[in-house]
Amino acid sequence: MKLPSRQRTTRDLKSFQRLMTAALVRPLSPSDRLQSRWTDGRSMHKVAASFIKPNDRLTSFERLEIYARCYWFRLLDCLYADCPGLCALLGEKKFLRLAEAYLAKYPSRSFTLRNLPRRLEKFIRTEPRLTAPHTALALDVARFEWAQTIAFDGPSAPLLAPERLASANPTRLRLGLQPYLSVLALDYAVDDFVIAVKKDGAMRTDASNTPDAAPHAARFRRVPTPERERIYVAVHRHDNMLYYKRLEPAAYRILRTLRAGRTVAQAVGTVRGITPGQIQNWFKNWTELGWLCAYRAK
Amino acid sequence: MPANPFNAFTDYGIGIGLRVPHYRHILEKKPVVDWFEIISENFMVDGGRPLEVLDQILEQYRVVQHGVSMYFGSADPVDRVHLKKLKTLVKRTNTPWLSDHLCWGSVDGTYTHDLLPMPYTFAAAKRTAQKIRQVRDYLEVPICVENVSSYAEFHVSEMTEWEFLTEVVERADCGILLDVNNIYVSSKNHSFNPYDYVNGIPHHRVGQIHVAGHTKFEKYILDTHDHPVLDPVWKLYAHATRLCGVTATLLEWDDKIPSFQEVHDEALKANEFIDGARAAKKPPARATAAASR
Numbered sequence: 001m002k003l004p005s006r007q008r009t010t011r012d013l014k015s016f017q018r019l020m021t022a023a024l025v026r027p028l029s030p031s032d033r034l035q036s037r038w039t040d041g042r043s044m045h046k047v048a049a050s051f052i053k054p055n056d057r058l059t060s061f062e063r064l065e066i067y068a069r070c071y072w073f074r075l076l077d078c079l080y081a082d083c084p085g086l087c088a089l090l091g092e093k094k095f096l097r098l099a100e101a102y103l104a105k106y107p108s109r110s111f112t113l114r115n116l117p118r119r120l121e122k123f124i125r126t127e128p129r130l131t132a133p134h135t136a137l138a139l140d141v142a143r144f145e146w147a148q149t150i151a152f153d154g155p156s157a158p159l160l161a162p163e164r165l166a167s168a169n170p171t172r173l174r175l176g177l178q179p180y181l182s183v184l185a186l187d188y189a190v191d192d193f194v195i196a197v198k199k200d201g202a203m204r205t206d207a208s209n210t211p212d213a214a215p216h217a218a219r220f221r222r223v224p225t226p227e228r229e230r231i232y233v234a235v236h237r238h239d240n241m242l243y244y245k246r247l248e249p250a251a252y253r254i255l256r257t258l259r260a261g262r263t264v265a266q267a268v269g270t271v272r273g274i275t276p277g278q279i280q281n282w283f284k285n286w287t288e289l290g291w292l293c294a295y296r297a298k
Numbered sequence: 299m300p301a302n303p304f305n306a307f308t309d310y311g312i313g314i315g316l317r318v319p320h321y322r323h324i325l326e327k328k329p330v331v332d333w334f335e336i337i338s339e340n341f342m343v344d345g346g347r348p349l350e351v352l353d354q355i356l357e358q359y360r361v362v363q364h365g366v367s368m369y370f371g372s373a374d375p376v377d378r379v380h381l382k383k384l385k386t387l388v389k390r391t392n393t394p395w396l397s398d399h400l401c402w403g404s405v406d407g408t409y410t411h412d413l414l415p416m417p418y419t420f421a422a423a424k425r426t427a428q429k430i431r432q433v434r435d436y437l438e439v440p441i442c443v444e445n446v447s448s449y450a451e452f453h454v455s456e457m458t459e460w461e462f463l464t465e466v467v468e469r470a471d472c473g474i475l476l477d478v479n480n481i482y483v484s485s486k487n488h489s490f491n492p493y494d495y496v497n498g499i500p501h502h503r504v505g506q507i508h509v510a511g512h513t514k515f516e517k518y519i520l521d522t523h524d525h526p527v528l529d530p531v532w533k534l535y536a537h538a539t540r541l542c543g544v545t546a547t548l549l550e551w552d553d554k555i556p557s558f559q560e561v562h563d564e565a566l567k568a569n570e571f572i573d574g575a576r577a578a579k580k581p582p583a584r585a586t587a588a589a590s591r
Binding site: 006007009010011013016017018020021024053058060062064066067070075110114151152154156240 | 339342343344345346347348349350367372373374377380402404405406407408409410411412414417419421422425449450451452453454487488489517518520
């Protein structure tokens with residue numbers, strides 16, 4: 001990519017911004033420096049000097065490197081903060097490798113860092129070598145931690161009036177679940193694992209863009225890796241506090257079927273050996289927790 | 299009485315940034331604070347605790363919105379979805395003005411989450427001013443653009459940073475959020491006189507001032523917002539206040555955040571310089587008496 005010597009148009013400005021962005025989002029060397037060669041094999045010093053002025057203390061390369069380091073440290077810091085369970089599971093070195101590979105493949109596409117881990121589960125699935133031999137557990141932890149983000153500040157829908165539930169025909173009634181509620185089937189008890197790992201509350205820190213001098217590396221505790229155990233868990237909020245709630249397998253099936261847009265009768269029909277009284281109690285409890293809302297077709 | 303046409307908030311006083319570690323203290327103790335500055339992006343969410351906290355703050359305090367991701371200087375067009383979310387928040391907070399940075403940080407939809415310096419060219423100034431106007435017209439609130447701190451300069455630049463800032467705000471007909479710490483940091487990194495910068499901008503457009511702390515490294519200064527304000531920055535603030543008139547002032551402290559009281563006390567140091575500026579503006583007693591006859 002060669003830049004014009006003068007910027008006369010928005011297109012020239014865009015070319016300049018593309019070059020600089022490409023330089024920043026390129027992974028750093030193992031010693032946290034800019035890589036010495038550009039993508040086409042040219043010296044990175046020459047590439048930096050082509051658009052950045054040196055001064056009496058810093059070369060063009062070093063000035064560009066300040067921004068590249070800030071970029072990587074900031075985004076890695078964010079993943080450390082949002083994925084403490086994954087970090088504790090893999091250990092810092094392995095987590096860092098995963099995070100760097102993830103950000104190299106999926107640079108941020110959102111104005112907010114809140115969305116940074118959104119594609120982490122997908123990435124782990126496509127790059128299992130980065131989490132081996134704990135890939136299945138890492139997938140569960142990534143899903144669980146993203147569900148917490150959704151529960152923390154995801155949208156809510158108006159609650160369903162209890163009388164509407166009582167009076168409706170279950171063969172026709174479709175119910176929505178709150179958008180902030182995630183209903184997960186997991187192969188490991190990652191809820192207990194993440195609780196043990198987290199030292200602080202669930203609230204994210206603010207989104208200041210002040211660059212950090214270095215990423216924070218020790219924000220987690222190592223805890224024993226959980227044994228394989230099928231669990232069903234809801235990640236939700238109540239009075240704007242984050243909660244996890246273990247579910248019976250049948251309750252999980254009903255909720256998943258409701259979320260898929262089936263009627264209440266169809267959802268209840270997916271479970272066997274559960275008394276009507278038990279099912280009524282679940283619906284009562286879900287109503288009290290504010291999980292049920294009007295159904296909206298996707 | 300406004301100090302200048304773009305500063306209808308001369309008496310807004312001294313604010314501090316609303317930060318998570320202080321939430322509990324603020325909500326429980328309800329300390330007296332002139333106003334809080336919020337990072338807009340922290341509250342551009344769809345629900346949950348952030349909006350609950352914001353609503354509680356709004357019941358007690360005046361809030362001004364400050365953004366970090368509008369990227370007026372990006373060559374990309376304005377993101378309409380982002381703007382819509384921002385307008386929803388503007389309606390919620392009733393912010394009297396809204397600020398964001400004179401910088402870029404995204405291209406083709408990829409975000410660096412940084413405040414990257416502009417190439418100081420006429421083409422970039424024209425494009426940036428056009429975007430500021432679009433945002434202001436959509437949001438229907440006054441806009442102030444903030445000068446950023448920087449660690450790099452570009453060969454293509456055709457003017458100084460303060461000339462570029464002036465070019466942009468004159469073209470956009472908008473206000474300036476003058477960050478005197480950023481001016482100081484950049485002046486050290488690029489070897490210019492920070493007073494030339496403050497002297498060289500249109501003072502009548504300064505609607506807000508930022509002060510903050512920074513960190514010195516061997517070969518450059520980093521704008522870390524993790525220290526008290528240093529003396530040279532207070533001196534520059536005093537100079538700016540004399541030129542621009544008394545202006546709404548905000549202390550930024552974003553990392554290694556100490557207690558609420560410590561942050562607020564640091565911010566209130568600005569009063570000393572504001573009083574100095576007021577005294578300098580006040581006509582002598584005899585002149586006042588003569589004028590009143």
